Amino acid sequence: MGMRKIIEDLVEEAERQIRDQAWDLSPTDRTVAAKAAADLHSAVGTPQSQQTLTEVDRLERLREALAALAIALAHVHGRLAWFLGAAATALTPVLHWRALPAGDGPTFGAVQPAPQEYKEAEEAIRRLQRTLASIKTA
Template identity: 75%
Template sequence: MDIRGVVEELAEEAERQIRDRTWVLTPDDRAVAAKAAADLHAVVGAPQSQQALSEVERLAHLREALAAVAIALAHVHGRLAWFLGAAATSLTPVLHWRAMPAEPGPTFGAVPPTLQQYTDAEDAIRRLHKTLAGIATA
């Protein structure tokens, strides 16, 4: 399953847990979710703006998004931490992508992603943003 599919499943599970009151949000959950949502939105905006960027810039933005998720994860416990941990794990393929041509020699396993993989990862970040924004206002 691609990054977008994994994040979609995580988002649906989080939304279901909140709706079913399995996950009772705390004020801290809401505050961290609001900050993370804002950070994700700032990094990965509208599809058209991302597609206009170079592959190097797109990959940098995806890595910044992963960093924002990791920073948010460092500030919480319980279900929000579990959700953010799973989201960060789903985004880890971007850590193995390279946007620059390989120089002679090993690349530590880094591979160039396809344009579709960039788009899928960016869409996953947008879905994660939507879910976190929903948590912030729930």
């Protein structure tokens, strides 16, 4: 299952829990979600802006998005932490990607992703960003 599908499933579950009032959003949840949404938007902007970047820069921004999730995760507990942790786990393939040629040395298992994989990861992060932004008003 691809990153985008995993994130979509997580988002659907989160939206259902919020709608069914199984997830009682605290003021801290709302604040952290809003900050994470802003940070994700800053890291991975529009599809048009991302496609103008080099692979090195696109990968850097994807890693920035993962860092933003990790920082948000460090500030919450309960359902938001579980949601953010699952989202970060879904995006971990990004940590094994490299944008530079391997040359003659080892790569520590890093692989060059296909252009479509960048796009999929960016779309997954944008979907996650929209959901986190909506949490502040839910």
